Amino acid sequence: MPLSKDELLKAYRMMKTIREFEERLHVEFATGEIPGFVHLYAGEEASATGFCMHLDERDKIASNHRGHGHSIGKGCDVHAMMAEIYGRGNGICGGKGGSMHIADLSKGMMGANGIVGGGSPLACGAALAAKQLGTKGVALSFFGDGASNQGTSMESLNLASVWNLPIVFVVENNGYAEATSSKYSVACDDAADRASAFNMPGVVVDGHDFFAVHEAAGEAIKRAREGKGPTLIECKLNRYYGHFEGDAQTYRGKDEVKNLRATIDCLDKFRAKVTSAELLSEAELNAIDSEVAVLIDDSVLKAKAAPIPAPAELLTDVYISY
Amino acid sequence: MARTITYQQAIGEALAQEMERDKTVVMMGEDVAGGAGAPGEDDAWGGVLGVTKGLHGKFGDRVMDTPITESAFIGAAVGAATSGLRPVVELMFIDFMGVCFDQIFNQAAKFRYMFGGNAETPVVIRTMYGAGFRAAAQHSQCLYPVFTHIPGLKVVTPSTPYDAKGLLIQSIRDNDPVVFCEHKALYTLEGDVPEEAYAIPFGEANITREGDDVTIVTLGRMLQVAHEAADALSKDGINCEVVDLRTTSPMDTDTIIESVENTGRLVVMDESHPRCSIATDVSAIVAQEAFGALKAPIQMVTAPHTPVPFAENLEDLYIPDATNVQDAVRKVMGND
Helix, strand or coil, X not given: CCCCHHHHHHHHHHHHHHHHHHHHHHHHHCCCCCCCCCCCCCCCHHHHHHHHCCCCCCCEEECCXXXXXXXXXXXXXXXXXXXXXXXXXXXXXXXXXXXXXXXEHHHCECCCCCCCCCHHHHHHHHHHHHHHHCCCCCEEEEEECCHHHCHHHHHHHHHHHHCCCCEEEEEEECCEECCEEHHHHCCCCCHHHHHHHCCCCEEEEECCCHHHHHHHHHHHHHHHXXXXXXXXXXXXXXXXXXXXXXXXXXXXXCCHHHHXXXXXXXXXXXXXXHXXXXXXXXXXXXXXXXXXXXXXXHHHHHHHHCCCCCHHHHHCCCCXXX | CEEEXXXXXXXXXXXXXXXXXXXXXXXXXXXXXXCCCCCCCCCCCCCCCCCCCCHHHHHHHHEEECCCCHHHHHHHHHHHHCCCCEEEEEEEEHHHHHHCHHHHHHHHCCHHHHXXXXXXCCCEEEEEECCCCCCCCCCCCCCHHHHHCCCCCEEECCCCHHHHHHHHXXXXXXXXXXXXXXXXXXXXXXXXXXXXXXXXXXXXXXXXXXXXXXXXXXXXXXXHHHHHHHHHHHCCCCCEEEEECCEEECCCHXXXXXXXXXXXXXXXXXXXXXXXXXXXXXXXXXXXXXXXXXXXXCEEEECCCCCCCCCHHHHHHHCCCXXXXXXXXXXXXXXX
16 A cells, blocks of 8 residues: 555654664764763664554554664654763653663653563563453564574564464564674574464565565554464664674675665665655655754754753662552 | 461462452463363363462453463563553462573563653562472572562562462552562461451561560561471570561561660571572671671571482471571570
């Protein structure tokens, strides 16, 4: 089913927001002002966007350490996210979580996760709750090629299948788990090959092609919502930056990233497709580019100026109550 | 109206009453019913020791058997808890925590804090612990100190049928993640339990015996052992005050210190391994907060620093008994 103009604009804005957020973080992180670790999603935008475009307030997602794209896709506030990454008191988690623990349960974003493979069981739980409570909601678990090997992933695929849970498992295979190639660590050629072992459909999709992702995502989410059970979708894609910021990426080929940016960039592909089909104009897309640039710029400015958490916050919210 | 039932029945009753009261309370675990997918009876087990028998019949698909995949189903309980359900998930033996610990200590325990106060995780993890069944090293441990160590978890260790029912009801109603520890050798212990539902607050120790000579702080099955020792010691004119912790997190340090300030002598009795145990925890707190009240060094009575042995005589040596407690009391009284 073709997307409406509004949907196309929304998709572009989502991908562009993620891209600019991550590219700006790359620059800012290098100044040394950002504490801790960040893991950038630049290059992978079509995946988060293709899936999140189908979701609403009934639905929940579990994410991973490379979670900024999923967070933006699910509607987390960009200013609050940036403030969180800078460790400020007005961050989306009060400055107490940081990049790896960005979450907004009110938006169905169950959290980025610092534990590889940690999200799939949680997403199974969200799907179980949707089923028991009759909300017709679905859950998505976003994880990588590295996490696809983790025991929790296998167990979650099995549990989702035997319990017929309304869930979609999304393997974002960017070819690297930290500094190790998926060719080395993943025993099968396609992570999606594992799906049939757990009695669910396994789909491979070009993760640079928003439209391909959107279509496959739509089918799987519809399937889940109709009570027909889980699907495993593998998005083949690439990350432009390292596992974490500061990773020199010496394990990658010479000019590997340069060539990827030049040939398979998901934003370029989207622009080329919609403009050549005259669905959107360059002017419309450029207008979004400008708006997003302002948004990201403002979020960084505000984050840098925001106060750090009050010392008393060290001891708050360990429990709701004794 | 109270009547005599077992610890096991008290737990089953708490679950049934809470599931009746609140439709969002669900249960899951390995063979919590039993018979799933098999041609014989439904609810074939009701838990490996029958604690949850009858609940599947009453509550249908709110009682879910799981495959043997702890990290997935404990994690699913945690995720469901942040999504509108109030799951009571069974970790069959506390010894199995190794295969799912991440979902408990890195996920459930930390959501509220990491997400800046914007999360509630009302999950209860029921689990069986303790030695005495000849179940050997991997099915007999008392690992509650490991959970107690983790900020964000609450840890409950009932000693009697009355406490088991009231503390489990409290656990289910509490909105934080709770690890509810059931001693397997206490399942057949009988006691008076009210028919109606009631909740015992966390962080309130129970003084089960009053005395002025020495304070014995204990928990779980060791409460019975402490009383056995206290009875024997009273014949020699030594009057012990016995304090049952009931919950190790939060822990009622006020009651402990108040008692020690009165008696001046402390014996801490804990079935777990000695290093980094509840015994060392209580001892250090008292040494810091009530040093001036102490008339003698604190004595700890624990299992030895070994895995739990299989042979019957060795396991019986492993578990602290009333003689160990009496020796410790006499030592602290200065006449050993």
